[in-house]
Structure formats: C-alpha cells, structure tokens
Amino acid sequence: MTEMTGHRQRRSEKAGQRGLRKVDVKMNDIEKMYESMGIDTEVYAYGKSVLEELEERFRAVDETADYNQLKVLKAMQECQVSEACLLGTSGYGYNDLGRETLEAVYAKVFRTEDALVRPQITCGTHALALALMSNLRPGDELLSPVGKPYDTLEEVIGIRPSKGSLAEYGITYRQVDLLPDGGFDYEDIEKAITERTRLVTIQRSKGYQTRPTLSVRQIGELISFIKRIRPDIICMVDNCYGEFVENAEPGEVGADMVVGSLIKNPGGGLAPVGGYIAGKRQCVENAAYRLTSPGLGKEVGASLDILRSFYQGLFLAPTVTASALKGAIFAARLYERLGYDVVPNGSESRHDIIQAVTFGSPESVIAFCQGIQAAAPVDSHVTPEAWDMPGYDSQVIMAAGAFVSGSSIELSADAPIKPPYAVYFQGGLTWPHARFGILKSLQTLVNRGLVDRSLLKR
Numbered sequence: 001m002t003e004m005t006g007h008r009q010r011r012s013e014k015a016g017q018r019g020l021r022k023v024d025v026k027m028n029d030i031e032k033m034y035e036s037m038g039i040d041t042e043v044y045a046y047g048k049s050v051l052e053e054l055e056e057r058f059r060a061v062d063e064t065a066d067y068n069q070l071k072v073l074k075a076m077q078e079c080q081v082s083e084a085c086l087l088g089t090s091g092y093g094y095n096d097l098g099r100e101t102l103e104a105v106y107a108k109v110f111r112t113e114d115a116l117v118r119p120q121i122t123c124g125t126h127a128l129a130l131a132l133m134s135n136l137r138p139g140d141e142l143l144s145p146v147g148k149p150y151d152t153l154e155e156v157i158g159i160r161p162s163k164g165s166l167a168e169y170g171i172t173y174r175q176v177d178l179l180p181d182g183g184f185d186y187e188d189i190e191k192a193i194t195e196r197t198r199l200v201t202i203q204r205s206k207g208y209q210t211r212p213t214l215s216v217r218q219i220g221e222l223i224s225f226i227k228r229i230r231p232d233i234i235c236m237v238d239n240c241y242g243e244f245v246e247n248a249e250p251g252e253v254g255a256d257m258v259v260g261s262l263i264k265n266p267g268g269g270l271a272p273v274g275g276y277i278a279g280k281r282q283c284v285e286n287a288a289y290r291l292t293s294p295g296l297g298k299e300v301g302a303s304l305d306i307l308r309s310f311y312q313g314l315f316l317a318p319t320v321t322a323s324a325l326k327g328a329i330f331a332a333r334l335y336e337r338l339g340y341d342v343v344p345n346g347s348e349s350r351h352d353i354i355q356a357v358t359f360g361s362p363e364s365v366i367a368f369c370q371g372i373q374a375a376a377p378v379d380s381h382v383t384p385e386a387w388d389m390p391g392y393d394s395q396v397i398m399a400a401g402a403f404v405s406g407s408s409i410e411l412s413a414d415a416p417i418k419p420p421y422a423v424y425f426q427g428g429l430t431w432p433h434a435r436f437g438i439l440k441s442l443q444t445l446v447n448r449g450l451v452d453r454s455l456l457k458r
C-alpha cells in the first residue's frame with residue numbers, strides 16, 4: 001500500500017513538473033492518515049490553508065524555544081546537575097542533593113535568588129495559597145491590581161467564604177479592575193495602596209476570562225509603579241501557563257515571587273505533580289516554613305523517585321511550550337476565520353499558552369471539548385460531560401485525555417457552562433498532536449451541524 005502511494009506520488013510529481021498537473025490530486029500519506037482518523041478532506045484542507053498563513057509566526061515561536069532551551073541547559077550545567085541528582089531520598093529527606101540542585105536550577109532559570117520546587121506542593125492553587133499565606137500576617141492587606149483572580153483563588157482569599165481562607169485570618173483584600181482596554185488603572189491602584197498593603201498579586205494569564213494576558217514587559221511596568229509608591233510591598237506573579245512563552249520571566253522585571261504549577265509548562269509534560277515558588281530568599285524561606293514547619297523549612301521533604309521527571313520535564317519544557325503555543329495560534333486563526341471571537345486573535349503577540357474561543361452556545365462548547373477528548377492518547381473513547389467541579393462557581397466541562405491526570409500542558413480544553421460560552425484551550429506535548437486535536441474539534445462541530453461546511457471553502 002505504502003509503496004503504491006509512493007509510486008503514485010512520484011508519478012504525479014513528475015506530471016506536475018511537466019506542467020501536466022492532474023485534476024484529481026491524489027491524497028498523500030498524511031491526508032490518508034487523517035481520513036482514517038475521522039478528519040474529512042474539507043476540514044483537513046481548511047486547516048492546511050490556515051497553516052500557510054502562520055509560517056512566520058511559527059518561526060518566531062521556534063526562536064523563543066531555542067533561546068529558552070539554552071537558558072535551561074545553561075542553568076543545569078552551571079549548577080552541575082549530576083547523575084546523583086536524579087536519585088531521590090526517603091524519610092525526612094535531609095541532604096537531598098537532587099532537590100537542592102533542582103531548586104538552584106529553577107532560581108537560575110527564573111532569575112531569582114532562591115526557589116522552592118516540591119512534589120509536596122499539590123497544584124498551582126496550593127503553590128499560590130502557600131506563597132500568600134506564608135508572606136501575609138493578620139492585619140495585612142492583599143491587593144490585586146489586575147482584576148478578579150483565578151477562580152480557585154477566590155476561596156483562598158475569601159472573596160467566596162471558605163474554611164481556612166486569608167479572610168478568616170484577618171487578612172483583607174482589595175481589587176482594582178483593568179481598564180476597558182485591558183490597561184492598568186494607575187490612578188485607582190495608587191489610591192488602593194495603603195499602609196496595610198503588604199502584597200500585590202499579579203496574574204499573568206487571563207485564566208477563565210477574556211481579558212488580554214499580560215506581557216512580562218507590562219508586568220514590569222506595573223511592578224515599577226507599585227515599588228515607586230512603596231518599595232517594601234511584595235509583588236507576586238501568578239505565572240501559570242506563562243513559563244517559556246517569552247525570553248524573559250517576571251523575576252527579571254522585579255517580581256519578588258513567581259509561582260506556578262509543574263503540571264503546566266515547566267514540568268514539560270513529564271512531572272506528574274508539583275508546584276514552584278521562585279523568588280527573593282526571604283519570601284521563599286517563609287513559604288518553606290509554611291510548607292513543612294517553622295524551623296525545618298527547606299531542609300526536609302523527601303523527593304522519593306520523582307526528581308528525574310522534574311529535571312527531564314524542565315529540560316523539555318521550552319519545546320513542549322512551543323508546541324502548545326503553535327496549537328494555540330493555529331486554533332485562534334482557524335476559528336477566527338470561521339467568524340468566532342478569539343482571544344488572543346490570530347495575529348497578536350502571545351504571553352501564555354491559553355486560547356479562548358467564544359462559541360456563544362453550550363452545544364458548541366460541549367462539541368469542541370468532546371472533539372479534543374476524542375483526539376487524546378488516553379481515554380479517547382470516553383465522552384466528557386459538564387459537572388460541578390470543586391472550586392468553581394458554575395458547571396465546568398473538561399477535556400483531558402492526559403498521561404498525567406488533569407495536566408493542562410497536555411492537549412486539553414475546559415469551559416465553564418455560562419455565558420459567553422467560551423472555551424479555554426491549551427497544551428499539546430507535540431505540535432502534530434495539537435494540530436490533530438484542533439482539527440478534530442472542528443470536525444465535531446461540522447458533524448453536528450454547528451459549523452456550516454460552506455464556511456470551510458472560503
């Protein structure tokens with residue numbers, strides 16, 4: 001079969017060279033493979049025409065990956081990562097060479113004084129809660145100058161009452177929304193800063209909102225503004241989904257703490273759990289005393305058998321992030337051309353790997369997510385449904401056929417079932433998989449009559 005195809009292909013190439021291009025162009029291997037996996041010729045061809053527009057953008061993504069690959073490699077070499085570092089400890093985990101070296105590598109990569117990188121940090125929310133709770137004291141005030149924080153942080157802060165929230169410990173919260181154009185409301189931010197303001201939280205990524213994601217440069221401008229008013233205010237950046245998307249990270253523009261999840265970008269798809277806090281020595285120390293215990297801090301915390309995946313995942317993270325980024329750009333342009341609202345749009349610059357597509361109806365949101373699930377390497381045969389997920393205030397549908405449960409650096413999509421019915425799509429360990437997943441989502445919409453076939457031909 002393959003040989004036949006090869007012959008035919010060469011013959012038609014020759015015919016093409018002689019100017020005798022055949023009218024009925026034969027399918028090539030990749031098209032046949034796509035067809036065998038349920039993607040119509042029309043959907044495939046539409047995807048291909050979208051890709052042709054994106055060559056230059058993809059080149060820029062590869063350049064960032066080149067830079068960040070070397071940044072990670074350099075940090076590993078300078079910290080003298082050795083074979084012994086890949087082995088773990090048990091029990092108390094004293095003198096864990098691999099854990100200590102990995103934390104030094106993270107500090108170098110994120111250009112901070114120190115870092116806490118632990119499997120005992122269970123997720124991104126936990127890392128953020130830890131950073132906040134360990135650096136705030138009763139009577140302090142927390143300020144978000146970039147609007148509402150990520151849904152799960154509402155309970156951490158106590159915006160939605162919850163057991164153990166910062167509010168229960170007498171830590172108050174204030175928020176200044178972004179201006180309608182997505183810019184910072186400097187006037188109100190200045191007014192919101194009081195003598196009680198101890199910590200400012202800046203979320204880089206849009207999360208479940210349709211506001212633009214902040215660039216590292218914008219974050220730097222905001223931090224400079226805040227530090228001019230009160231230099232002792234701790235500036236924390238929720239860096240979830242932003243790692244390795246740009247050449248610089250927020251630690252380079254003055255952030256005192258940079259916080260994220262290892263089952264997103266920096267784990268490179270290999271870390272099976274974990275979170276990190278990179279930042280000023282004092283802030284990281286406070287976090288360590290809270291994670292383990294006062295007096296023990298960073299000195300304990302057995303790494304068991306997990307360090308190899310943390311190192312190898314970090315090493316792969318720049319190229320994995322690039323794959324996810326290409327997927328996001330492809331999805332943006334593909335759905336934008338069909339007339340949907342997409343954030344960011346198909347041509348603007350990117351500062352995280354999340355792509356929002358507003359479908360305007362629950363049926364389309366569900367079809368999109370079910371298409372992504374059907375493209376997964378794990379659990380492709382199951383159908384995701386909307387459910388009441390803890391930490392969220394509406395039903396949520398999630399597509400995640402991932403090797404690591406809930407990992408969103410792997411091809412995944414989630415959507416709260418509420419207006420404007422936007423889907424948040426992210427991840428893709430490889431670009432070919434991201435491409436296939438997005439085409440599968442479109443195919444599902446086409447199959448259910450939610451996208452008209454005639455639109456694919458324009």
Ligand SMILES: *Cc1c(COP(=O)(O)O)cnc(C)c1O
Pocket residue numbers: 123124125126128150152203204205206207238240241261
């Ligand atoms: C994912 C995410 C979080 C929370 O991380 P979890 O690992 O899901 O708890 C917080 N903030 C942002 C911006 C995120 O994207």
